[in-house]
Amino acid sequence: MQSLEERLDAAERIIKTESFRKNKGLGNEVGYYVFDYPAEKELIVRERIKYMKGKSSKWTDGFELVVYDLYDIVIDLLEKEGFMEQCFKFEKKRGMERIVKAVGNLLQVNDETSLIVEYIQEHTPKDAVVFLVGIGKCYPMLRSHKVLNNLNQAIESVPVVMFYPGKYDGQELVLFSEIKDDNYYRAFKLVD
Structure with missing residues (x-):
């Protein structure tokens, strides 16, 4: 079994290959x-992604590495809508479960027109590899399978890699070793 560092090295090699960026060999599936x-290795993964982003260059690698922290996007969208202060008050008054529903409705996370998906779509250049991070920070406000399912309909030309603090067996996402996210069957495991 490979160490996390070996898996991250392999991931870096994979994303640099032209066949990965062109989605070749996937049976016409979107990448x-x-x-x-x-999850306890989150800080190591964050640092490695920061390192990869820093050394990536469209001019030398032929693609732009774009990193989207889903938590930052959610916070930015809530602030843009002037909803942050209301969230704090609403959570105290109604509890976390209710705020999750209210934020989900505001961001339209269940819709193909999700504000998060729209944001990613608008900010992703043509020749890119997209990294999605911040999954654990968003829980339970945002479920990763909803983002992937909706994003799959919006972005088809560039590969997307979701960095997931848990287990993915190719069928099921398990967050923090015990919380199961809904199935997502269209995502491939990047590195075993």
């Missing part, structure tokens, strides 16, 4: 991938 890792 959506999951890189799973133990």
Whole structure:
């Protein structure tokens, strides 16, 4: 079994290959991938992604590495809508379960027109590899399978890698070793 560092090295090699970026060999499936890792290794993964982003260059690698922190996007969208202060008050008054529903409705996370998907779609250049991070920080406000399912309909030309702090067996996402996210069957495991 490979160490996390070896898996991250392999992931870096894979995303640099032209066949990965062109989605070749996937039986015409859109290139959506999951890189799973133990949640307690989050800081190591964050640093490695920051390192990869820093050394990536469209001019030398032929693509732009775009990293979207889903938590940051959610916060930015809530602030843009002037909803942050209301969220704090609403959570105190109604509890976390109700705020999750209210934020989900505001961001339209269940719709193909999700504000998060729209944001990613608008900010993703043509020759890119997209990394989605911040999954654990968003839980339970945002479920990763909803983002992937909706994003799959909006972005088809560039590969997307979701960095997932849990286990993905190619069928099921398990967050924090015990919380199961809904099935997502169209994502490939990036590195075993």
